[in-house]
Amino acid sequence: MAAPSSTLVFKVHRREPELVRPAKPTPYEVKLLSDIDDQQGLRFHIPVVQFYKHAPSIRGKDDPVAVIRRALSETLVPYYPFAGRLREGPNRKLMVECTAEGVLFVEADADVRLTEFGDQLQPPFACMKELLFDVTRLKCGSFIFALRLSHCMSDAPGLVQFMSAIGEIARGSHAPSIPPVWERYFLSTRSPPRVTHTHREYGQQATIDENNTLTTMPHNFDSMAQISFFFGCSQLSALRRHAPPHLRQSYSRFEILASCLWKCRTVSLRPDPKETMRMICLVSMRGKFSDPPLPIGYYGNTFAFAVAEAPAGELCRNPLGYALDLVRKAKGEVTEEYMKSVADLMALTGRPDFLKTRWTYLVSDVTRAGFETVDFGWGSPVYGGPAEPDVGPVPGLANFCIPCKNKEGEDGIVLAISLPTQAMERFVKELESMLKSPPNETKTFTHVMSAL
Template sequence: MAAPSSTLVFKVHRREPELVRPAKPTPYEVKLLSDIDDQQGLRFHIPVIQFYKHAPSIRGKDDPVAVIRRALSETLVPYYPFAGRLREGPNRKLMVECTGEGVLFVEADADVRLTEFGDQLQPPFPCMKELLFDVPGSNAVLHSPLLLIQATRLKCGSFIFALRLSHCMSDAPGLVQFMSAIGEIARGSHAPSIPPVWERHFLSARSPPRVTHTHREYGQQASNTLTTMHHNLDSMAQISFFFGRSQLSALRRHAPPHLRQSYSRFEILASCLWKCRTVALRPGPEETMRMICLVSMRGKFSDPPLPVGYYGNTFAFAVAEAPAGELCRNPLGYALDLVRKAKGEVTEEYMKSVADLMALTGRPDFLKTRWTYLVSDVTRAGFETVDFGWGSPVYGGPAEPDVGPVPGLANFCIPCKNKEGEDGIVLAISLPTQAMERFVKELESMLKSPPNVTKTFTHVMSAL
């Protein structure tokens, strides 16, 4: 099979974008988002992409684009808020006006085969703007479609499903729930097996609101923020790293022996990346370095329990902090302890405190300073299970390696297979070119040490 190519060029023929409306009349009403949903840090659109290999559908020669369009229309009946538009009220409060206007849908054909994308599908993908067309005027947070979907047929009979979601509406598991509902109806069901639940009041501020925790994730924005590191994107490099069993095992050996098996894969990776990135950026030893981990509370609420079928945002930004000198000087166990402690602080009461803080302080953004780094784990979100009738995708998940609009600030941990078919996690790191060289050297050192651990991680560099 062809090797991955960031220079792959192909032509896409698109039909005019259309609005797909619910298949039946739906209620006209205004629904408030939760105070977790409408914080400033989620007011952007997030792209997802699914690659499906050519295979007979469950009904033979069905056209995937037609099947998905019809199933989308039927799914929008129970998920009718997605067919509405976001409005903003007093105190920047977001709400959905359930107008039934519909979601944007683009039908397309591409003169390329799936194999030409390479034998290791992972972001960044070539010609992403062709596979998910940015319909002019569609990407605003307010008064715009909440979903943009493009279904693209390939020359070989395979197809690509790409989607852009207003993040205020759902987190990754909530989006997968919606996509899976489309898949169930596409395969012949009359209704989703998990009925959608709105009930955003479960994660709304209390009356009166009371902030019971310290929330460093929403602290004072520093003046030397993003511009210092990201002022010249031409000087940035991006490397995609694959971490399989051997690489994770090598990193785990840097943890204290009696705790090695107690740390999750995410904790190991997040701590390693935080340490290597700090070494690469060369901050002053007294600079405060921040690692923000997204911690999902889905399934962890008890007072009251969050209903099954809830598809809103259910995570918090957990913050670990350390002086740069200490982070660089100490073994990995130092960072691991800080990351685990930060995650452990996110409780049910912590989430309620976040919601109260949003209501009291005008829904601030999470910290985006020069020394902040955010990692989001989507390995268990379920993108790889979404089936529209042609089986599971060969890749399913984020379409871009970075989270949000600022290169290098945040990354996804994405489930992926390498070219040998081994399951693992891929991360694409963006750093200034000289810092990237130092990052690679530091990571290679951690993967080589202790002795007799073979370095086998792969990386592919591309200019941003």
């Protein structure tokens, strides 16, 4: 696979930014976010990018900019909180002032063809900063749709619900097939609040009687390298063989990948064997609430940060099954009551950030969010999903599992790992060793390296 060229040079003509407002009058009101939405760890923007090949739209040769602008305006009528402004109240409580001011929209034209981005589209993308406009027409007739959204407003499935609604209206529907539901009180603190679980993800060991002093250790990595890895059927099968034989088929793809990456990353960083290593997995509770059930159409955040912990020495010396058991146990702790406990903890402790240390690693699975199915009238994207491989502002701390096809058209998962340069070399060797199955046969993987 060829890497997207870091020397790709082209010109971008950008129009003046405009505010796209709801097509009809919407209510003026103030809506509270949930106590899951407004935690510190979600106070950043999610960049998403969709690449669409040149093709006639369902109505002929429509301009994607005009079609998407109109559809966005109409979609903002039922989704009018997106056209408002976030405000912070007492105790750092976030709310949306529904002002109908609109969302920032930029159109652009780029003097570049889609094929020039390489024969396989996956992050990290060349010149992404230059292309993160709302709609960019390309020289070949293809186009790029991109957006940035405050994570406090939606998780990945909620964002896809909004994008899909734009797509439905762009294709001729008069309203979204799934009406949006705000009702953030479903995941707000109880009265009185009560923390019923230990929340290691926020540095709380047993109680909240620590004045919200969360110990963090800043990343002090120096020179960083980034490699994108593609895991197809053969690679996942090779990794699965490292699981206990009687449990191999019971583990999900995510559990296999997260455990493998956690182990390989620990080996590559060479921490003190007694150092506590943490793996944080995002566990979605969509469709799992019963008291009361979460309504269809809810587009707020519905996940928790599940934490697995282990001494570095144990993680390195034990087979993969050791990490798998810890990851599965951590995910299993996230229940409906656990989510309510998180909401209460947020309200009681000032909405802290999740624990960020040198030895923490977070993996977010967006393979089922549906970015790759969003259709504005020109078919499905050739790539749809996160525009950047890392989650949040700290390089190397977190990664997305992103659905992707390789150049042969095989479905798989791509991850872009960021590590110090020397550690990256050890990481690749460790991963290659795990992909040998049987021992004398190497299951190779596709990877693309670029300097950060």
